[in-house]
Amino acid sequence: MDSLQIGLQLTLFGMGIVFFLLAVMALLISLLLRFDRAPAETMEESAPSREFPEGLDADALAAITIAVRAHRIVRRKQAAPAMRKHQPGTLPSRWVGIGRTRQTASWRPIRRG
Amino acid sequence: MNVSLQQLLQGVTHITPGGVFMLVVGVVLLYLAIAKEYEPMLLLPIGAGAIFANLPLSPMIAEGGMLDILRKAGVENELFPLLIFIGIGAMTDFGPLLENPKMMLLGAAGQFGIFGTLLLALVLGFNLNEAASIGIIGAIDGPTSIYVSNLLAPHLLGPITVCAYSYMSLVPVIQPPIMRLLTTKKERAIRMPYTQRTISRRTRIIFPLLVIIVVGTLVPMATPLIGSLMLGNLMKESGVVERLTGASSKEIANTVTLFLGLAVGSTMRADAFLKVQTLGILVLGILAFCLDIAAGLTFAKFLNFLSGGKFNPLIGSAGISAFPMSARVVQKVGQEEDFENFLLMHAMGANASGQVASVIAGGVLLALMGAG
Numbered sequence: 001m002d003s004l005q006i007g008l009q010l011t012l013f014g015m016g017i018v019f020f021l022l023a024v025m026a027l028l029i030s031l032l033l034r035f036d037r038a039p040a041e042t043m044e045e046s047a048p049s050r051e052f053p054e055g056l057d058a059d060a061l062a063a064i065t066i067a068v069r070a071h072r073i074v075r076r077k078q079a080a081p082a083m084r085k086h087q088p089g090t091l092p093s094r095w096v097g098i099g100r101t102r103q104t105a106s107w108r109p110i111r112r113g
Numbered sequence: 114m115n116v117s118l119q120q121l122l123q124g125v126t127h128i129t130p131g132g133v134f135m136l137v138v139g140v141v142l143l144y145l146a147i148a149k150e151y152e153p154m155l156l157l158p159i160g161a162g163a164i165f166a167n168l169p170l171s172p173m174i175a176e177g178g179m180l181d182i183l184r185k186a187g188v189e190n191e192l193f194p195l196l197i198f199i200g201i202g203a204m205t206d207f208g209p210l211l212e213n214p215k216m217m218l219l220g221a222a223g224q225f226g227i228f229g230t231l232l233l234a235l236v237l238g239f240n241l242n243e244a245a246s247i248g249i250i251g252a253i254d255g256p257t258s259i260y261v262s263n264l265l266a267p268h269l270l271g272p273i274t275v276c277a278y279s280y281m282s283l284v285p286v287i288q289p290p291i292m293r294l295l296t297t298k299k300e301r302a303i304r305m306p307y308t309q310r311t312i313s314r315r316t317r318i319i320f321p322l323l324v325i326i327v328v329g330t331l332v333p334m335a336t337p338l339i340g341s342l343m344l345g346n347l348m349k350e351s352g353v354v355e356r357l358t359g360a361s362s363k364e365i366a367n368t369v370t371l372f373l374g375l376a377v378g379s380t381m382r383a384d385a386f387l388k389v390q391t392l393g394i395l396v397l398g399i400l401a402f403c404l405d406i407a408a409g410l411t412f413a414k415f416l417n418f419l420s421g422g423k424f425n426p427l428i429g430s431a432g433i434s435a436f437p438m439s440a441r442v443v444q445k446v447g448q449e450e451d452f453e454n455f456l457l458m459h460a461m462g463a464n465a466s467g468q469v470a471s472v473i474a475g476g477v478l479l480a481l482m483g484a485g
Contacts, residue, residue: 003235003240003241003244004232004235004236006241007231007232007235007241007244008232010228010231010245010478010481010482011228011229011231011232013481014227014228014474014477014478014481015221015224015225015228017332017477017481018221018224018470018473018474018477019218019221019222021221021327021328021331021332021473021477022217022218022220022221022466022469022470022473023217023218023221024327024331025214025217025323025324025327025328025469026214026215026216026217026218027214028323028327029210029211029214029217029320029323030214032316032319032320032323033211033214033310033312033316036313036315036316036319037313
């Protein structure tokens with residue numbers, strides 16, 4: 001009977017302390033979020049500019065955009081062989097990965113002479 | 114010649130019925146791990162450890178044997194569970210919890226199974242230390258169960274660990290019937306709007322530090338558990354120690370899981386395991402799970418009442434440590450009533466909270482029991 005009484009006390013204190021601690025944590029996190037808001041993206045920043053650079057029309061700009069994208073894809077493929085297990089930025093880090101690939105990849109042009 | 118034959122057959126002559134039964138238990142654990150894929154990462158090494166430990170005259174559990182060394186090196190001094198916690202921290206994204214800190218309270222409610230089971234175990238005649246160790250199965254967290262039970266009742270480590278891990282894999286089976294029983298169709302169909310909130314890197318880094326300092330100060334006994342969990346998370350969120358994060362969550366976690374499983378399995382010797390109280394632990398373990406889920410649901414129903422019917426009580430059942438399995442079950446059961454109801458992110462918040470809460474509850478229990 002005594003141990004049951006101790007058990008009841010443990011339950012009351014235990015659940016009370018767990019609730020109290022987690023409520024304190026919730027409060028502190030809420031305060032943290034209030035003071036450390038992530039900067040919201042403004043429309044001005046995210047909206048594409050409608051003004052074209054001098055000497056370029058919409059078609060030329062579209063062609064440049066496509067070329068840049070294609071070039072990025074080629075660079076990405078060079079840095080990321082199909083056999084790679086990890087996403088870029090994880091293990092090994094992308095720069096280390098590129099370095100290793102450059103050392104071993106067969107696509108690298110062989111310099112003669 | 115007779116002496117040599119006797120020596121040669123000493124394995125056969127030392128076969129005991131208890132040992133044979135435990136070999137069968139080991140094979141059942143292997144079957145669950147391999148055929149049913151119930152927590153195979155741990156049940157397979159535990160099953161293998163149980164077989165190694167119960168082979169007649171097994172040198173593996175003798176003084177200086179491999180399993181003896183593993184047990185002394187990592188289980189008796191609680192090193193292995195803490196190393197696993199670093200890996201879990203490195204794998205866990207607390208973002209959904211940071212987006213909605215109120216979910217912390219659901220994690221607290223989901224720990225009632227620990228204390229409810231403690232009471233039930235006392236009623237069944239277990240002593241206080243044993244009852245607390247059995248209650249910790251309600252944390253639904255393997256490493257916490259191992260850590261606490263090893264400090265309070267090391268002789269029950271085997272059955273408690275087997276319970277914690279095998280029942281954890283049964284969460285998708287245990288959780289839905291309780292959810293359906295304690296909620297109405299209308300409650301299950303409550304929709305909760307979700308707006309994604311960007312959590313800054315600074316907040317993600319401060320969060321683990323804050324938890325370590327606050328919990329470590331208020332409940333020092335929880336420091337090893339919460340400190341390890343949050344260290345792993347700090348490494349992950351800092352983004353500057355990718356190699357350490359990767360090693361903690363992969364190589365170290367995998368290696369330690371193997372060692373821990375073998376060492377725990379080696380504690381399942383027939384003389385220690387084959388007792389009536391083991392049966393009691395198996396029953397109480399499942400009750401602990403049910404109480405956790407029921408308490409979480411009841412508390413969420415209370416929140417639903419306070420919010421004027423805007424809080425889906427199903428989310429309360431995810432306030433346990435089985436991450437992210439429990440949150441997925443909430444989403445599945447919620448969608449049974451309303452296919453376009455998306456509760457997953459809310460449930461993930463409660464589930465992440467359950468993970469923190471179970472560790473805190475383990476520390477609180479140790480502090481209240483005066484362990485350490």
